[in-house]
Amino acid sequence: MxxxxxxxxxxxxxxxxxxxxxxxxxxxxxxxxxxxxESAHYVTGLMVRQYLASGSWSSPMSFAEDYYIHYPKVxxxxxxxxxxxxxxxxxxxxxxxxxxxxxxxxxxxxxxxxxxxxxxxxxxxxxxxxxxxxxxxxxxxxxxxxxxxxxxxxxxxxxxxxxxxxxxxxxxxxxxxxxxxxxxxxxxxxxxxxxxxxxxxxxxxxxxxxxxxxxxxxxxxxxxxxxxxxxxxxxxxxxxxxxxxxxxxxxxxxxxxxxxxxxxxxxxxxxxxxxxxxxxxxxxxxxxxxxxxxxxxxxxxxxxxxxxxxxxxxxxxxxxxxxxxxxxxxxxxxxxxxxxxxxxxxxxxxxxxxxxxxxxxxxxxxxxxxAFAVPPKAWRGFSGVAERLVSDEGFDGSNVLVCSDERGEGMFISEVARRQPRPRRLVLRASKVLARSGWNGEGYQLLHDRPEELQQYLEGAGVAAVVLDESAPAAAFPHHRMLRETLARDGRWAPMGSFPLDRAGMDAPPGIVMYRWMGAPPRQTIAVDPRELLRGKRVLPLSPSPEAR
Known part of the structure; x- marks a missing residue:
């Protein structure tokens, strides 16, 4: 006893x-x-939760592919x-x-x-x-x-x-x-x-x-x-x-x-x-x-x-x-x-x-x-951006592009997914759709080398918001610089807010800037088998599938 x-x-x-x-x-x-x-583990666990809660268990692979298309951190x-x-x-x-x-x-x-x-x-x-x-x-x-x-x-x-x-x-x-x-x-x-x-x-x-x-x-x-x-x-x-x-x-x-x-x-x-x-x-x-x-x-x-x-x-x-x-x-x-x-x-x-x-x-x-010490955990900044996105009805049904390093893109996707476990939009990772590389970043290749070409892609992808991490780790990538130049050249992109960013407890100026598309409502026109994106190709499905709605 x-x-x-x-x-x-x-x-x-x-x-x-x-x-x-x-x-x-x-x-x-x-x-x-x-x-x-960390964000990949969280989003993957969230995907399994949503699959079990859906009650439709006939096609787990299709569900996983669809979830990845919307939240590409699975x-x-x-x-x-x-x-x-x-x-x-x-x-x-x-x-x-x-x-x-x-x-x-x-x-x-x-x-x-x-x-x-x-x-x-x-x-x-x-x-x-x-x-x-x-x-x-x-x-x-x-x-x-x-x-x-x-x-x-x-x-x-x-x-x-x-x-x-x-x-x-x-x-x-x-x-x-x-x-x-x-x-x-x-x-x-x-x-x-x-x-x-x-x-x-x-x-x-x-x-x-x-x-x-x-x-x-x-x-x-x-x-x-x-x-x-x-x-x-x-x-x-x-x-x-x-x-x-x-x-x-x-x-x-x-x-x-x-x-x-x-x-x-x-x-x-x-x-x-x-x-x-x-x-x-x-x-x-x-x-x-x-x-x-x-x-x-x-x-x-x-x-x-x-x-x-x-x-x-x-x-x-x-x-x-x-x-x-x-x-x-x-x-x-x-x-x-x-x-x-x-x-x-x-x-x-x-x-x-x-x-x-x-x-x-x-x-x-x-x-x-x-040996005792308390290692701090202080990674903040994308939560406010995600809250702004999901609470603004003007973005309902439209897609968003996030441009940061691997950690930042994962943080943003996980914050959006935490608020909306059932996806309502495509979250596009700039590191995946504006460039191509291996799992660990090897073989990097820029996919758009002119602002006009990149703007055409953004319109075809139905992107109505861009989340741009201006901190040093993210800004070092060529696709980040090309995206920044595109947003500055086209007057239809307007900044809608700046958000402070902490990386490992240290302020990372100038932080995060969120842009809104002010032109005609974008219409997504790029359509292809979503499994191609899983192989690293720059493609999108035409619309969200019923399982994810």
Whole structure:
């Protein structure tokens, strides 16, 4: 009974801590621009929500294509579907508001921290385990993920559960039920994000660290692998080409990328929890390897293996080199730190509550002095523009062009979509319809090199409003300069308002300017199969489809 009460109290405290840190960072007031992918994750989740709410489920691909045409920040297929299903499952009973989805992210972070608390409690006691869970919540790396609509927290939670499940498989001597549970968590993790492939590397390392290599021959373990192949294989086979577009460090594993990424990821993982926690984790790993008194040895071996596998996997996969990829390793690293605290308890004979409390407080103090900070989230400016657009009846049924960098265009689209989940207009991205390039900006090509030609395109596209981001990152693009020249030359375009823009908490002058078309009402005349736009061609459908109205 006491342990259940502890678990409930810990969950409440952890959730409150996550929300307080989100508020302190400014997440509830910021738009979805802290990462270029954030708006894509939000809009894709919104699309899945609208599809489920539509009641017409006969043609999901047509619905997705149509939604992309109207809100071209959908990335379904670029990432697996589970994160968007989780978003839809949350926003259907609640709402797709910014506050709502951030509370979802808080719940996911709480789930990860709570899982750490429950597993660490068996090694070092409730108070030190709670301290470790609070360290996870307060880790600057985890805080950033909690304040953004990104898949990292979900995949970290599922991978940690998979590691704990595999630890039970080791400790239980290779039982079928543990193997099936491990397979289920692995399937879920892989359907959340491809980074979960690190679990494949975790398995042999965990068996080696635990000294249980013969378990690799158990049919139960191979059955979990079969589950993964059958349930996840088709998705990854179908989307392999799209995933390779994210390989920014080369077309495949290479020594040059691995050499630079190795120290990068080690450094950011250490800074996520502080060097004191890293030392405790190393102590816990050493104690686990040498001592026979350690309980649940398999779980600690799996935790250590997941830390190593996460690091190695991101050296082999030359995707974007970003600290967020190490979030998967934070919880298992802190579980090892719990084993280190347990070793200290054994040596100090600090088994009573007061000494354990002192040990927990010391761990928190070491982390606070070494690594704690609240990373701010402050990306604002497009919300007011979107509100002006959707509230002006003069723009009903007309299309809008937004010209900014990847973050800015995504911020604007997500703000319009948040206000109108059922699209009423086409939002055109200048980076897609005025220029052509690859997923990561390679092969850039300007599509209109004269103002007259660009103006003709705008009229044919039925554009009645233009949102022009004049800040430095956006203004560097040739299509941005061509659009600015076109708007200045043609007197039928009139400025209707200027809006301040904040990028990462810094004012980005001169901000955003919104233009209105003052000529005859534009009529959209460009018509083609909408699937062509998905292939990167400069085309538009003739009118919104019934599903999107």
């Amino acid at each position: 006491l342990r259940s009460a502890q678990a409930v109290a810990a969950a409440g405290l952890l959730f409150a801590g996550v929300v307080l840190l989100q508020a302190r960072a400014g997440a509830f007031d910021s738009e979805f621009g802290a990462h270029p992918d 990335a379904f297929g670029q990432w697996p579907p589970l994160f968007y299903a989780v978003q839809a499952g949350w926003t259907l009973p609640f709402s797709p508001s910014r506050h709502s989805v951030l509370l979802l992210m808080a719940a996911l972070t709480t789930g990860l921290a709570w899982s750490l608390f429950l597993s660490a409690r068996g090694h070092c006691g409730a108070l030190p385990a709670l301290a470790l869970a609070l360290v996870l919540v307060a880790s600057p790396l985890v805080q950033k993920a909690s304040s953004m609509v990104m898949a990292e927290t979900l995949v970290a939670l599922l991978c940690f559960q998979a590691a704990l499940g595999f630890g039970r498989f080791i400790d239980g001597g290779g039982q079928w039920r543990h193997a099936v549970l491990f397979g289920a968590w692995t399937v879920a993790a892989l359907l959340a994000k491809g980074n979960a492939m690190a679990l494949v590397l975790m398995v042999p390392v965990a068996l080696l660290l635990a000294g249980r290599l013969p378990l690799a021959l158990r049919p139960a373990l191979w059955s979990s692998g079969a589950m993964v192949v059958v349930l996840c294989g088709p998705w990854y086979w179908l989307t392999a080409g799209m995933a390779q577009q994210n390989f920014m460090g080369g077309p495949g594993p290479n020594l040059g990328y691995a050499r630079f990424a190795s120290w990068f990821y080690l450094w950011h993982l250490a800074r996520a929890v502080g060097w004191g926690m890293v030392a405790l984790a190393a102590l816990g790993l050493a104690a686990t390897a040498r001592a026979t008194w350690v309980r649940r040895r398999g779980q600690l071996a799996a935790a250590a293996a997941l830390v190593l596998a996460t690091w190695v996997f991101h050296l082999l996969m030359p995707s974007s080199r970003e600290p967020r990829h190490m979030i998967m390793a934070v919880a298992p690293l802190l579980l090892l730190a719990g084993a280190g605290l347990a070793w200290i308890e054994q040596r100090l004979r600090a088994q009573d509550a007061s000494r354990r409390a002192a040990l927990a407080l010391a761990a928190l103090l070491v982390f606070a002095l070494d």
